[in-house]
Every structure is written in structure tokens, then in C-alpha cells.
Amino acid sequence: MSKAGAKLKSMRKLVEKITHTTKLKTNIPAGMAMAGPPLGPMLGQRAINIGNFCKDFNEKTKDMKEGVPLPCRISVNSDRTYDLQIHTPPATFFIKQAAGIQRGAMSPGKEISGKITIKHLYEIAVIKMQDPPNALLTLEQMVNMLVGIARTCGVQIVRDLDPNEYKEFLAERKVTVELQRLELQEKREAKMLRTG
Known part of the structure; x- marks a missing residue:
């Protein structure tokens, strides 16, 4: 196999590893995620099940003082799943x-x-x-x-x-x-x- 062919093959492997995710950065009050605006429309645009997300977020923040603003980073995958990363308050x-x-x-x-x-x-x-x-x-x-x-x-x-x-x-x-x-x-x- 020529050098160019080997290089092309390794480049294909790199291309296949790319994942297309959309990222969302927002502040959500601890234990108070609701389906209404502004959170609901942001999640709806990214095809995330809003009810499940709110339930998941509220469950993860149940031990915190309610209403404390929490910066969140949400990565939405192509199969409509998401990765939720909750940071400490600002x-x-x-x-x-x-x-x-x-x-x-x-x-x-x-x-x-x-x-x-x-x-x-x-x-x-x-x-x-x-x-x-x-x-x-x-x-x-x-x-x-x-x-x-x-x-x-x-x-x-x-x-x-x-x-x-x-x-x-x-x-x-x-x-x-x-x-x-x-x-x-x-x-x-x-x-x-x-x-x-």
C-alpha cells in the first residue's frame, strides 16, 4: 500500500470518530426545572424529552438549596440523548x-x-x-x-x-x-x- 493510501485510510478513521452534538449553556435554579419557558423551548428545539430532563435535573439537585442558580452544560447527541453537566453556582x-x-x-x-x-x-x-x-x-x-x-x-x-x-x-x-x-x-x- 502506498503512503498516500495509508494516509487516506488513517484520515477516514479520524472522520468516523467525529460526533455531532449540539451544546446548550444555561443557568437553571436547583430543584426548579420546569417544562415552561425559558427552559422548555430551549430543550424542545433540540428534541430533548422535556419531562424526563426536568425530572432528571430535579433529582440530581434535590440535596441543594432550592432556587440556587446552577450553570449547566447540556450536550445533545444525535439519538436524542443528552449529557448533563451541572457546575457549582456562579x-x-x-x-x-x-x-x-x-x-x-x-x-x-x-x-x-x-x-x-x-x-x-x-x-x-x-x-x-x-x-x-x-x-x-x-x-x-x-x-x-x-x-x-x-x-x-x-x-x-x-x-x-x-x-x-x-x-x-x-x-x-x-x-x-x-x-x-x-x-x-x-x-x-x-x-x-x-x-x-
Whole structure:
């Protein structure tokens, strides 16, 4: 057999190994997968049995706190089966939980929405390193990435946190958040009046 023939044969083997799958990336609340929008239509477009998927997902996440957003990677095979990979909650979720806040700053860099300690940061880094996309990162790289995420949320990283002082800070912050919410609502209503 000639070199070209042998090369062609090995290339055929490579071509046969290719699998055509479609991938879906989405966040699904733990234990709350339902057939309705937005999840139902996404799965329906890929010909996945929505009822079975929801049952499977809810079963896999039954031990987690209900409603926690979980990034999912779903690979759909040509025979309508799927591979479901569930990651840990997003870093922003953990940072906001550690800071005890519901939402981040509207203008990061100009306002502080919350505070977390360095210990919190390292604990979150250890959890986030379990996700396959972060598997090759060192702890230092993961922590640096989390520092950037905390900054975009307006969360300040401190060495020590006095519980009483922080309680006062959160009370003041609650007033600020409420004022921002009212301001946003007024802008929305003014826009509705202009377009209506």
C-alpha cells in the first residue's frame, strides 16, 4: 500500500470518530426545572424529552438549596440523548451570599455594595476550582479572578470585618438600594409615558 493510501485510510478513521452534538449553556435554579419557558423551548428545539430532563435535573439537585442558580452544560447527541453537566453556582452568587446582599452596586467603583473577608474569598475559590473550566487554574489565579468579579459587584475585600459595624453598613445600604430602586422605577414610568 502506498503512503498516500495509508494516509487516506488513517484520515477516514479520524472522520468516523467525529460526533455531532449540539451544546446548550444555561443557568437553571436547583430543584426548579420546569417544562415552561425559558427552559422548555430551549430543550424542545433540540428534541430533548422535556419531562424526563426536568425530572432528571430535579433529582440530581434535590440535596441543594432550592432556587440556587446552577450553570449547566447540556450536550445533545444525535439519538436524542443528552449529557448533563451541572457546575457549582456562579461566583457572583457566592460573593453576594458571603457579603449578605441581594444585588451588587449600580455603579461599581463609585459605591460599595458589601464587604467580604479574604477568608471568604479563599473559601469561594476552593469551591469554584471544582468546576471543569477552572480545573487547570491555581488557587492564586482563581482568587485573582474572584477579586475582579467582586470589584464588578461593588464588593470590597477587607482583612477583618466587625459584625456590628457591618450590620450598620448593611442598614445604610438598604436605604440606598431602595432609593436606587425608586429612581429606576420613575425612569421606567417616564419612558413608558414617552413611548405610549
